[in-house]
Amino acid sequence: MTAVRDTAAAPRLEWRVASVVDVRDETPHTRTLLLDVPHWPGHRAGQHVDVRLVAEDGYQAQRSYSIASAPEDATVALTVERLGDGEVSPYLCDVLRTGDGLELRGPIGGYFVWDFMQRGPLFLAAGGSGIVPLMAMLRHRARASEDVRARVPVRLLYTARTWDDIIYRDELLRFEDDTGVRIAFTLTRSTPMGWHGYHRRVDSAMLQEQIWPAAEVPNAFVCGPTPFVESVANLLVELGHDAARVRTERFGPTG
Amino acid sequence: MADKPFIARGFHSRRAPAPPGRLPPGQYETRDFPVLSAGPTPRTPLARWDFTIRSSNGTSVRWSWDEFQALPRDTPTVDIHCVTKWSKFDTRWEGVSLDTLLAAARAKGITEEPFVTAFCDGGYTTNLALADVTGGQAWVAFGYDGAPLAPEHGGPARLLVPHLYFWKSAKWVRGLQLMERDDPGFWEQLGYHDHGDPWREQRYRGDP
Numbered sequence A: 001m002t003a004v005r006d007t008a009a010a011p012r013l014e015w016r017v018a019s020v021v022d023v024r025d026e027t028p029h030t031r032t033l034l035l036d037v038p039h040w041p042g043h044r045a046g047q048h049v050d051v052r053l054v055a056e057d058g059y060q061a062q063r064s065y066s067i068a069s070a071p072e073d074a075t076v077a078l079t080v081e082r083l084g085d086g087e088v089s090p091y092l093c094d095v096l097r098t099g100d101g102l103e104l105r106g107p108i109g110g111y112f113v114w115d116f117m118q119r120g121p122l123f124l125a126a127g128g129s130g131i132v133p134l135m136a137m138l139r140h141r142a143r144a145s146e147d148v149r150a151r152v153p154v155r156l157l158y159t160a161r162t163w164d165d166i167i168y169r170d171e172l173l174r175f176e177d178d179t180g181v182r183i184a185f186t187l188t189r190s191t192p193m194g195w196h197g198y199h200r201r202v203d204s205a206m207l208q209e210q211i212w213p214a215a216e217v218p219n220a221f222v223c224g225p226t227p228f229v230e231s232v233a234n235l236l237v238e239l240g241h242d243a244a245r246v247r248t249e250r251f252g253p254t255g
Numbered sequence B: 001m002a003d004k005p006f007i008a009r010g011f012h013s014r015r016a017p018a019p020p021g022r023l024p025p026g027q028y029e030t031r032d033f034p035v036l037s038a039g040p041t042p043r044t045p046l047a048r049w050d051f052t053i054r055s056s057n058g059t060s061v062r063w064s065w066d067e068f069q070a071l072p073r074d075t076p077t078v079d080i081h082c083v084t085k086w087s088k089f090d091t092r093w094e095g096v097s098l099d100t101l102l103a104a105a106r107a108k109g110i111t112e113e114p115f116v117t118a119f120c121d122g123g124y125t126t127n128l129a130l131a132d133v134t135g136g137q138a139w140v141a142f143g144y145d146g147a148p149l150a151p152e153h154g155g156p157a158r159l160l161v162p163h164l165y166f167w168k169s170a171k172w173v174r175g176l177q178l179m180e181r182d183d184p185g186f187w188e189q190l191g192y193h194d195h196g197d198p199w200r201e202q203r204y205r206g207d208p
Helices: A089-095 A128-143 A146-150 A169-178 A204-210 A226-238 B065-069 B098-107
Strands: A016-027 A030-036 A048-054 A060-066 A076-081 A101-108 A122-127 A154-160 A182-187 A219-225 A246-251 B050-054 B060-064 B077-081 B086-097 B115-120 B125-129 B139-144 B158-160 B173-179
Touching: A030 A089, A030 A101, A048 A076, A060 A076, A060 A128, A076 A089, A076 A128, A122 A128, A122 A226, A128 A154, A128 A169, A128 A219, A128 A226, A128 A246, A154 A204, A169 A182, A182 A204, A204 A226, A219 A226, A226 A246, B050 B065, B050 B098, B060 B065, B065 B139, B086 B098, B098 B139
Parallel strands: A122 A154, A122 A219, A154 A182, A219 A246, B050 B173
Antiparallel strands: A016 A030, A016 A101, A030 A076, A048 A060, A048 A101, B050 B060, B077 B086, B086 B139, B115 B125, B115 B173, B139 B158
């Protein structure tokens, strides 16, 4: 694990009031907020923002959400999973609407990030809403020219409960056709008729089928719930991958 | 840029209020114990584990796992606060106070220096002022809630500095490098605050 010193000048991360320019339901449990953020300093694929909600009585709640949009995109996209017992995610998914303001600051995080400077094939493993920061990486890659893209082959292994729980499904399938992303889905609950993909939790055999051999030194990014991330990261190390090339982001219960 | 907080239309608290004085600004209470780390969980066999305190002139003192277990131990019960916004109250730990370790280092002729950098299996580092890890404020913990500390929570041993955000409580800790000067650690180089006091909400570089 080597940190690259962030030499950029570091003014305070100010709270900014973004405006919601659109909302988009992705799955029954997730919604994307498209935000116009004044003076947005730009971000790197994989970073997140802090969102702050302040009630009339002064009560406040903060949570972190990964950025789903590419650095090149005009708006900042956050995709939020609605957690029934939460208080921020139900607000963002059910109450917030186009035209509202939303206070946030960022971008935050300098380790779980990917760009074309990182040599080697790119292996992404997503559990559920762990796809969000990985989608920023896929979108960033898709925005590049074909020549640049060809230097970085990408494979995605994405586990979801059902076919309808796959966030960004149509866009991912387009990336598969248009930008050469090799995608494997594994569904842990029900599968659609005629399903040819995996139907089990991620295991060593599955990872071995999906990731490049360790000798090709892929960069692995693993994001999802803690048990998924622990399992995948440990298996990758057991398969011979350098722990320093396995970057993880664990989604805790951030209600 | 907002000088005053922006009121979120239609937002209300849906949580029971925390006991007064327990929850730092921007935090919420969780009963779970979330796991956050930047890479795979390292696994060092206890036979190969040791803990070292090194001074900047190169002198050092080292404990094997068995020697470390023979040191006097504390059982602090503390609140912990993660920069990702969760706080957990009344967590019960077992470990050796840094006061004990630093006193043993002094007895071996290692002179104190104003800063320390904790180093860990997996390459993680974090920097702390000596004043933040002395006076009963910090431990090397190997027990949690009556059991050995689990690897994903930093076992076999992690730093425990509960009055600072929890990234300062380095998992898989293997030693302390005493430093003449403050030298930013892993997250501190990546934009997180150098000190990390949750009560002053020092999350990111530039926060007051």
